Amino acid sequence: MKFVRAGALLVVVVMTVVLFIGAGALPAIYNPQSPASTHVSDRYIEKSVEETGSLNFVTAVLADYRGYDTLGETTVIFTAGLAAVVLLRSAQKADSRGKKVPLAKAGKGMSERFGTIVLNTAARFVIPFVTLYGVYVLVGGGEGNPGGGFQSGAVLAIAIIISRLVYGEGAAFNISGDLALILAGIGTFIYAFVGVLTLLWGGNFLEYGIAPFLMSAAEKHSLGISGIEIGVTLCVMATIIAIFDALARKEEVS
């Protein structure tokens, strides 16, 4: 045991030294001559608005130029959420075997347990604004504001988690764990379906410009970006809710 600990310490020290040496060789953060800002960045900065119709470079790169990578990330989120839910639910089954859970005890939220009117009233004011902000982040993501599908999905999920925490499992503003898993699948499907649609119209995967609509190329790209952002939002929101539901339900059963 002592030997293992000494070995671990040695590995950590060596890695720290190597990382510090490596960090010294990195270009400065705002250096215009650094490799990151010399090759493709200029093209994104000059062309992304007229090519994709998105004022936010980050959204343009994530959802258009590198749309295939973002599809992979969305699939990773979906798969990770699925794995977490499967693990948590099987552990919960093993835990509650042989135990009878009284029904009245299972769907109680924080407000019933602590009986505070403060939480109740605060949640009533906070939840609509958080939801509205989530939608604003989704819509404004391509318009020069920071934001986009991932952030929007997480903010919307936070709104529902607040509702779950305060009003319990019987909250009116709620998405159940099973429905959340289905929604996560649908979100990932929407993303991939946009890609398949462009394939069916005879283009490359996620080549938005091929859509047979009477629009300019930039508008077609905007439409495609909106489509996949909605998919990402659904997937992220539903995955977070599904994991939270699996965690919280486990707590309520025991």
Next chain:
Amino acid sequence: MPGAFFLGFLVFLMAVTGLSALFARDLLASIIMFSAFSYFAVLTYLTMGAPDVAFTEAVVGVVSTTFFIVALRRMKRGSSK
């Protein structure tokens, strides 16, 4: 362009909060320190001029803190020792 001193200060605070999250006896305190670590990471990204990454980090920090606290309540164990 903000000074390198401010950035270094933020990174120092990240190190402090991260280490105290590691060594805190109380697991709830550990979670709160981790949340503070996430907050300083947000400020660092903002200082470096990456608002999109900062936004993502802020949102993920909130969500992960919620997950940790729900898991902690499930564990019924307050301290690491």
